[in-house]
Amino acid sequence: MHFSIQNILFLLVAVAGFGLFAWQVRKIRANILVGRDRDMSGHVNERLWKTLLVAFGQQKMFKRLTPAILHLIVYIGFIVINIEVIEILIDGIFGTHRVLSFLGPLYSLLTGTNEVLGALVVLAVAALWWRRNVKGVRRFTGPEMRAWPRLDANVILYIEVVLMMALFTMNAADLKLHGASLPGAFPVSQFLTGLLPDSPTALHVLERVGWWAHIVGILLFLNYLPSSKHFHIIMAFPNVYFSRLVPQGQFSNVDSITHEVKAMMDPSYQVPAPATEPDGSAAAPTPFGAKDVNDLAWTNLLNAYSCTECGRCTSVCPANITGKLLSPRKIIMDTRDRVEEKYNAPLIFNPNLYGKEAKHDPQEQLDRENHTLLRGYVTPEELWACTTCNACVEACPVNINPLESIVEMRRFLVLEESAAPNSLNVMFSNIENNGAPWAFSPSDRFNWADDLFVAEK
Amino acid sequence: MAELTAKRQVSVPMMADLAARGETPEILFWVGCAGAFDDRYKRVTRAFVRILEHVGVNYAVLGMEESCTGDPAKRAGNEFLFQMQAMQNITTLNGYGIKKVVTACPHCFNTIKNEYPALGGEYEVIHHSTFLQQLINEGKVKAEGGESFKGRRITFHDSCYLGRANNIYEAPRAVLEVLDADLLEMKRCKTNGLCCGAGGAQMWKEPEPGKKDINVERAEEALATLDGDADVLLNLQGVESTAPVLPAGSNRGGSVIAVACPFCMTMMADGVKNKERESDVQVFDLAELIASAEGLNA
Structure with missing residues (x-):
């Protein structure tokens, strides 16, 4: 053990890195909790099983094989290589060198696997970069994928390559310095030693540079996550756990409306007392549906933080395919931008709303009255293009439900603003007056049965 | 026809009449607004009733006591109107002590099955595709003695509210299997089914501005599948197809797009018309196909 100033420095860096991350996570937790309450407790076994299949097992990724395999390599690489981070942390704090080497053959297996996975990750990341930037996969484009989201997607790939390079620099220099006496197996680095200088001093410096770059890189990456779509590596798990278990066609019933309707049909029905603040005063009435992010359920906001902007939802959306303005991915990205604008922002906050990449008329943005999720970010035209077909819900690899947010905003438009398209208002009044969405007389409802014959066999 | 088939007039049993006699039917056939008013879908309602009569199921309909389930209002965001409709229907159904509901509309099916229970309406709800599958499995319907579909091409269009919404994919296909036709997916x-474009209350409004109507995109896919036209299929991503209206040397008359939903029926039929293919491709509901294969039309 060589305890030195380096170890104190490392301890400070590690504490700062994890501390900053914890501070950012607290802000995001607060953002999610501004959403309306929704009871998602219970069904623990069913939820755990689903998390195991969909989040951990990436079940829904395998609907598209090529990206699924590339993603799986990076994902497994991430999990396994992070075991080595435990060693780095211990070595860094206590001044040890490869502390896990007492594991013997197991240590060789671990380091060997890490090296192979590291090389595969570099290849997979190169393929992913090519798909995004050269091949031009259609779902990586679209109005919401300019500016920050586009840069963010590439930054993640670059950081992953830098981290792998640091790992290989550290291992190759260590291997050249210690030769065969170095514990562990290095199937990739053994071919890289020739590229390094022969001077032991230079090798020692290189080994340290690689070591520091790897761990500092990881800490920086960790703190980059809350500003990035890459946050999905953490949020996918709670998001899948808290996703809906009911059939996709089942929409929520609004309880406050149930009370009103029951009271209308049965005058003796007792409507529950309105909610009160802790001090006993009446709570502000909550609107029907959603105008802004805090009118959505907390699970809808959790969705926004789990989105990795892959665009599978948008690429299967019938409205989007046929050129309508609606993009389910944009609804989810807008939700995250808006909650961070209104409440807590992470370290980097660069919403797509402003600047030359703006999606909306600048005059509209300045209109503070309407600067909410609905209208400020999401236009009624987008919402009315939805066929509620659930293709986006089915497509999402981490069980995000854009449809719920769309319907909540439609509810606000209809119930609070009476702002439905005119043809839908006609349909509503037909149902009210005729009990059918078309203007037919209820007395004609049974005419279909006239002169009906069946062949006798 | 060489010989005259015997036929009898059907007097569709009304729930109110049964209740007056103190009887309860085995199933309540929920007709739905499209099934009752839409001229095209009335033929599906009649075909389904012929099947019910043929197999001798003890059934009834609500007739004029039926009202919209509230589905279009709910999908459009009008929760208040939906719950008004739902409570009214639940009062009617519970008043008659209904236990089992069968409907040919996936929207009615989804709403009654999934959204009525929380408002006090709990029934066993079955879509007619599942019901027809049961009749076939029980040997009560054999698809014999009527029109032959042998060798004809049929492709089934999945309805969102049957498929993704309620995970019913196999029942309609099992029903089509008995026709001995050439089934194409x-x-x-x-x-991964593509919506016909009518869900979410789109049926009652013009589509938003875009480069194409959804039902045309879907009809093109269905037609290209029936034609075996790989080029059109490859290029279908919202791009208007430039394929000739009728492929040269086409001799594929009598191909069928099978549907199981009144709105899909309208949208697919309009799409086929848009592509000027109504002369050789027809859109039929499962119940119509079974009724004519069983020779029940009279």
Whole structure:
């Protein structure tokens, strides 16, 4: 053990890195909790099983094989290589060198696997970069994928390559310095030693540079996550756990409306007392549906933080395919931008709303009255293009439900603003007056049965 | 026809009449607004009743006591109107002590099955595709003695509210199996099925501005599948197809797009018309196909 100033420095860096991350996570937790309450407790076994299949097992990724395999390599690489981070942390704090080497053959297996996975990750990341930037996969484009989201997607790939390079620099220099006496197996680095200088001093410096770059890189990456779509590596798990278990066609019933309707049909029905603040005063009435992010359920906001902007939802959306303005991915990205604008922002906050990449008329943005999720970010035209077909819900690899947010905003438009398209208002009044969405007389409802014959066999 | 088939007039049993006699039917056939008013879908309602009469199921309908389930209002965001409709229907159904509901409309099916229970309406709800599958499995319907579909091409269009919304993919296909036809799957089928464009209350409004109507995109896919036209299929991503209206040397008359939903029926039929293919491709509901294969039309 060589305890030195380096170890104190490392301890400070590690504490700062994890501390900053914890501070950012607290802000995001607060953002999610501004959403309306929704009871998602219970069904623990069913939820755990689903998390195991969909989040951990990436079940829904395998609907598209090529990206699924590339993603799986990076994902497994991430999990396994992070075991080595435990060693780095211990070595860094206590001044040890490869502390896990007492594991013997197991240590060789671990380091060997890490090296192979590291090389595969570099290849997979190169393929992913090519798909995004050269091949031009259609779902990586679209109005919401300019500016920050586009840069963010590439930054993640670059950081992953830098981290792998640091790992290989550290291992190759260590291997050249210690030769065969170095514990562990290095199937990739053994071919890289020739590229390094022969001077032991230079090798020692290189080994340290690689070591520091790897761990500092990881800490920086960790703190980059809350500003990035890459946050999905953490949020996918709670998001899948808290996703809906009911059939996709089942929409929520609004309880406050149930009370009103029951009271209308049965005058003796007792409507529950309105909610009160802790001090006993009446709570502000909550609107029907959603105008802004805090009118959505907390699970809808959790969705926004789990989105990795892959665009599978948008690429299967019938409205989007046929050129309508609606993009389910944009609804989810807008939700995250808006909650961070209104409440807590992470370290980097660069919403797509402003600047030359703006999606909306600048005059509209300045209109503070309407600067909410609905209208400020999401236009009624987008919402009315939805066929509620659930293709986006089915497509999402981490069980995000854009449809719920769309319907909540439609509810606000209809119930609070009476702002439905005119043809839908006609349909509503037909149902009210005729009990059918078309203007037919209820007395004609049974005419279909006239002169009906069946062949006798 | 060489010999005259005997036929009898059907007097559709009304729930109110049964209740007056103190009887309860085995199933309540929920007709739905499209089934009652839409001229095209009335033929599906009649075909389904012929099947019910043929197999001798003890059934009844609500007739004029039926009202919209509230589905279009709910999908459009009008929760208040939905719950008004729901409570009214639940009062009617519970008043008659209904236990089992069968409907030919996936929207009615989804709403009654999934959204009525929380408002006090709990029934066993079955879509007619599942019901027909049961009749076939029990040997009560054999698809014999009527029109032959042998060798004809049929492709099934999945309805969102049957498929993704309620995971019913196999029942309609099992029903089509007995026709002994040439069943073809569209590329976007089952969980990946493309909406016809009518869901979410789109049926009652003009589509938003875009480059194409959804039902045309879907009709093109269905037609290209029936034609075996790989080029059109490859290029279908919202791009208007430039394929000739009728492929040269086409001799594929009598191909069928099978549907199981009144709105899909309208949208697919309009799409086929848009492509000027109504002369050789027809859109039929499962119940119509079974009724004519069983020779029940009279």
